[in-house]
Amino acid sequence: MSEEQQGFDTRQIHAGAQPDPATGARQVPIYQTTAYQFRDSAHAAALFGLQEVGFIYSRLTNPTIAALQDRIAQLEGGAGAVCCSSGHAAQIMALFPLMMPGCNIVASTRLYGGTLTQFTQTFKRFGWSAKLVDFDDTDAVKAAIDDNTRAIFCETIANPGGYITDLDAIAAIANDAGIPLIVDNTTATPYLCNPIDHGATLVVHSLTKYMTGNGTVTGGVVVDSGKFDWSASDKFPSLSQPEPAYHGLNFHETFGPAAFTFHGIAIGLRDLGMTMNPQGAHYTLMGIETLSLRMQKHVANAQAVAEWAAKDDRISEVTYPGLTASPYHDRISRIVPKGAGALFTIRLKGGYDACVASVSNMKLFSHVANLGDARSLVIHPASTTHSQLTEDEQIKSGAAPDVLRLSIGIEDAKDIIADLDQALI
Numbered sequence: 357m358s359e360e361q362q363g364f365d366t367r368q369i370h371a372g373a374q375p376d377p378a379t380g381a382r383q384v385p386i387y388q389t390t391a392y393q394f395r396d397s398a399h400a401a402a403l404f405g406l407q408e409v410g411f412i413y414s415r416l417t418n419p420t421i422a423a424l425q426d427r428i429a430q431l432e433g434g435a436g437a438v439c440c441s442s443g444h445a446a447q448i449m450a451l452f453p454l455m456m457p458g459c460n461i462v463a464s465t466r467l468y469g470g471t472l473t474q475f476t477q478t479f480k481r482f483g484w485s486a487k488l489v490d491f492d493d494t495d496a497v498k499a500a501i502d503d504n505t506r507a508i509f510c511e512t513i514a515n516p517g518g519y520i521t522d523l524d525a526i527a528a529i530a531n532d533a534g535i536p537l538i539v540d541n542t543t544a545t546p547y548l549c550n551p552i553d554h555g556a557t558l559v560v561h562s563l564t565k566y567m568t569g570n571g572t573v574t575g576g577v578v579v580d581s582g583k584f585d586w587s588a589s590d591k592f593p594s595l596s597q598p599e600p601a602y603h604g605l606n607f608h609e610t611f612g613p614a615a616f617t618f619h620g621i622a623i624g625l626r627d628l629g630m631t632m633n634p635q636g637a638h639y640t641l642m643g644i645e646t647l648s649l650r651m652q653k654h655v656a657n658a659q660a661v662a663e664w665a666a667k668d669d670r671i672s673e674v675t676y677p678g679l680t681a682s683p684y685h686d687r688i689s690r691i692v693p694k695g696a697g698a699l700f701t702i703r704l705k706g707g708y709d710a711c712v713a714s715v716s717n718m719k720l721f722s723h724v725a726n727l728g729d730a731r732s733l734v735i736h737p738a739s740t741t742h743s744q745l746t747e748d749e750q751i752k753s754g755a756a757p758d759v760l761r762l763s764i765g766i767e768d769a770k771d772i773i774a775d776l777d778q779a780l781i
């Protein structure tokens with residue numbers, strides 16, 4: 357049986373890993389080395405010429421990180437994956453081979469706050485731009501695409517919570533336009549959704565969140581489906597034409613479905629240097645071994661807490677899609693059939709002041725700017741992550757002054773509910 361045919365729980369433990377060839381060590385060793393000794397000069401030349409695949413220098417490749425890349429590629433159903441230093445680095449690494457000055461992407465308005473800042477502000481410094489569109493308005497998505505659009509970007513389950521993207525509908529638009537769909541699958545994880553099955557070309561993750569699962573690592577990954585035909589148009593010359601940054605190599609012609617992955621390592625990591633470290637990759641490999649078990653508990657706890665919150669008098673709205681009242685409830689069975697994640701917002705009738713006081717009262721919940729930890733986490737976006745926006749902008753991005761964002765952990769649901777019950781005002 358090939359590894360691709362094994363079940364998710366088997367792959368999350370075994371994919372990409374084997375007993376260490378040098379020592380027999382059963383767990384993937386942390387290869388804490390910068391460089392790798394060449395067998396001889398011919399070997400060194402073959403590695404640099406990409407005629408032979410192997411390890412040269414850890415900015416490019418490292419055996420611990422290679423095991424993690426292989427594991428994530430197999431969990432997402434991709435042809436290859438490149439790990440990098442953070443989720444935000446993964447977004448740049450995914451776009452870098454596609455973009456040139458003057459190019460744009462069409463992106464959902466419902467994105468992680470830091471992603472919105474990267475797309476609307478920092479992109480300008482590269483000569484790139486992002487057109488933000490409501491992804492429920494498919495006509496608006498189509499209308500936003502122009503000759504300089506090189507990708508469509510969205511999140512499976514969008515931060516701060518409660519929104520599920522209709523990936524199939526968006527993938528159909530990308531396909532018609534001949535451009536790749538990039539999906540940030542951080543909040544769903546490959547256990548709840550495989551965007552490639554819904555037509556995504558590239559999948560990015562912040563490994564910082566559920567994949568590692570305990571708030572110990574900053575990391576990211578870009579997974580390539582291997583299915584996009586980069587040579588079908590002249591839009592992606594860095595992949596489909598001789599690339600001057602690699603002495604005229606044509607990546608698509610040379611590597612076929614592995615073109616994007618090779619480009620990510622040979623040019624992306626080589627020149628941008630957003631490399632993951634082997635210690636971080638080790639923690640993430642350990643985390644992924646229990647991903648399915650943790651996500652089942654995250655989802656079950658989120659459902660229990662959301663149902664409790666929906667009945668509580670102090671709360672005016674709960675945005676969890678697992679509740680039948682959610683406008684996105686009917687997308688669960690198609691996009692995230694094992695559950696709608698564990699991230700959602702509640703609105704307090706007492707407004708801004710009640711939110712700030714309630715957060716201070718919480719004992720089990722940690723007040724942090726993270727999500728996807730084994731611990732339950734809370735933040736009041738209007739006084740923290742979204743405090744620089746106007747009240748109108750806060751409301752539009754789902755971070756109104758009366759909103760608290762909850763990232764439900766894997767403690768006992770009754771203890772999570774008890775903490776909210778004693779804390780809320």
Ligand SMILES: *Cc1c(COP(=O)(O)O)cnc(C)c1O
Pocket residue numbers: 442443444445468470471511515540542543562563564565574575576727
């Ligand atoms: C955290 C997060 C990011 C950014 O990841 P970092 O690892 O913090 O750089 C991007 N997208 C989503 C959905 C996130 O939750």
